[in-house]
Structures are given as structure tokens and as C-alpha cells.
Amino acid sequence: IKPRELARNPEFKPLRGLLTPLFFLIATCVSVHVNAEEAPAALPGRATLDLFLNEITSYSAEFRQTLYDEYGGALEESSGTVTLLKPGKFRWEYIQPYRQKIVSNGQFLWIFDEDLEQVTINKVDSGGANSPLALLVNGAEIDNTYQIESVSRDDDLQWLALLPRGEGTQYQRVEIGVNETDVVQMRLHDNLNQLTAVEFIGADKQAELDPESFEFQIPAGVDVINGLTE
Numbered sequence: 001i002k003p004r005e006l007a008r009n010p011e012f013k014p015l016r017g018l019l020t021p022l023f024f025l026i027a028t029c030v031s032v033h034v035n036a037e038e039a040p041a042a043l044p045g046r047a048t049l050d051l052f053l054n055e056i057t058s059y060s061a062e063f064r065q066t067l068y069d070e071y072g073g074a075l076e077e078s079s080g081t082v083t084l085l086k087p088g089k090f091r092w093e094y095i096q097p098y099r100q101k102i103v104s105n106g107q108f109l110w111i112f113d114e115d116l117e118q119v120t121i122n123k124v125d126s127g128g129a130n131s132p133l134a135l136l137v138n139g140a141e142i143d144n145t146y147q148i149e150s151v152s153r154d155d156d157l158q159w160l161a162l163l164p165r166g167e168g169t170q171y172q173r174v175e176i177g178v179n180e181t182d183v184v185q186m187r188l189h190d191n192l193n194q195l196t197a198v199e200f201i202g203a204d205k206q207a208e209l210d211p212e213s214f215e216f217q218i219p220a221g222v223d224v225i226n227g228l229t230e
Contacts, residue, residue, distance in 0.1 A: 043150035045158030048178040052205075053142070058097040059084040060207035061200040070193035082200075083207065088124070089214035108228075110216035119218050122227040151175065157184060 056117070060083045067076045080094040088106030093099075099114040104124060111120040146162040153159070157177040164171070170190055177185035182203055187194040218224060 027186065029134070043148065043160065043206065045150055045160050046148065048083070048158070048180060048210065049160060049176065049183065051181075052178070052183050056084075057099045058207045058209050059203065059205055061203040064199045064201065066197045067079045068195040068197070072195075075194075083209055083213070085211060085214060086211050089211065091214055101216070102213060105214045105216075108216075110218075112219075112222075119216075119222055120225040138151075146174075157175050164197045 002216045015098050030225040040217075060081070061077065064073055065078045069075050077097070078094050079096045080092070083091045088104065092102040094101075101110070101114075103110045103112075106199050107121045107124055109124055112118075142162075145165060147165055148162045149163070151159050154177065158179075158181050160176045160178065162174040162176065164173075170193060172189045174189070175187040176183055177187075182200075182205075184200060186196075186198045188198075189194070203213070
């Protein structure tokens with residue numbers, strides 16, 4: 001999915017920093033099935049990742065996200081909440097420093113910016129066989145799409161690196177930090193050498209979620225950018 005940038009305000013740049021980690025999170029945490037018998041030899045932390053991918057059907061957490069430039073300087077810090085419901089439903093809400101909602105029912109994607117009073121609507125599309133969203137839409141096996149390596153241990157986190165096997169992806173590598181039971185952090189390195197770091201807090205892997213919360217009702221009076229016919 002490549003939603004149009006909300007360019008009405010030249011200072012508004014949230015879409016670039018959020019969609020990649022969002023779709024990667026949904027792809028890995030909601031829809032990827034891993035067959036333990038077919039998985040490669042166990043790597044440190046891989047068992048936690050596989051268990052997380054296989055067992056989760058619903059999920060909720062708070063998140064903190066920081067976007068860094070190629071020199072390691074922080075460009076933007078944001079925070080909010082995320083809820084996921086298998087298959088394919090998610091709700092990612094930014095609360096600080098701006099309010100923005102990204103909602104999908106598995107068929108459509110809505111991006112609502114409250115400050116601009118603007119909604120962008122798109123169909124959920126695979127975006128290419130090697131994109132993170134392809135895992136969401138097609139349920140592809142994670143090992144078919146990523147080469148997975150165990151790279152380091154940091155305090156109580158084991159880090160796994162996911163390297164895209166195909167070309168044309170938005171990122172060079174994705175690193176996932178896991179403890180004994182959970183995915184705790186993510187670090188996404190894009191093709192501009194920028195880094196998006198996401199930390200998940202207070203995760204509930206058995207959250208009771210209303211499927212209707214993944215249907216977005218467009219508020220009256222807002223501008224609508226409709227990408228459904230593109």
C-alpha cells in the first residue's frame with residue numbers, strides 16, 4: 001500500500017515514519033504462520049518469535065516510537081496504542097505529538113488525521129510478494145520472505161535480524177528484540193539509512209476486542225482522499 005502523502009501542510013510528515021513499522025508489526029504479529037517442523041535450526045530467540053506468531057489471535061499494547069536520521073539524531077518521538085485481531089484487522093493510534101488513527105478491517109485501510117480533518121482510504125493490497133504487508137494479505141511463510149539471523153543479546157533481550165530476500169523493499173533490515181515470552185522492541189533500518197525504533201509496553205496477547213472497532217466511521221465534515229479506484 002502506498003497511500004498518498006497528506007501534503008496540504010508542508011510540515012506534516014507522519015506517514016513516512018509510521019507505515020513501515022505498522023505493516024511489519026501486523027504482518028509478523030497477526031498473520032504469519034510458522035511451522036516449527038519446517039523452520040530452520042533453532043536460533044537464540046527464534047522459539048519465542050515462532051511461539052508469538054503461532055499463538056497470538058488478538059493483541060493490544062501501548063507503544064513508543066522514535067525516528068532517527070542517518071547520523072543517529074532523533075527526528076521525531078511519538079506514542080500511542082495498537083490493537084490487532086487475527087486475521088488482518090488492526091488499529092494503530094498516535095496520541096502524541098499529533099492525533100492520527102490508522103484502521104483496517106482486512107479489506108480497507110483508513111488513515112485519519114484529526115488536525116487536518118482528513119481521511120485517506122485505500123484497499124489493502126499485497127504491495128509485492130516480498131513486502132511485509134504481503135505476509136498479512138497472503139499469509140506467506142516468514143522464512144520464504146526473510147533470512148533470519150540471531151545477532152546479539154542486550155540485557156534481557158535477544159535480537160533477531162530479518163533480512164528481506166527480495167528486492168524493492170522499503171527497508172534494509174528489521175531487528176526484533178524478544179524476551180522469553182514476547183516481542184518487546186523493533187528496529188527498522190530503511191533505505192535512506194534512517195532508523196525507526198518501536199517499544200511495546202503492557203502487551204496483552206489475549207485482549208478481548210470488538211471486531212466493530214476495526215470498522216472506521218468517517219466523521220462528518222472531513223475531507224476524504226479516495227484511493228479505491230487507483
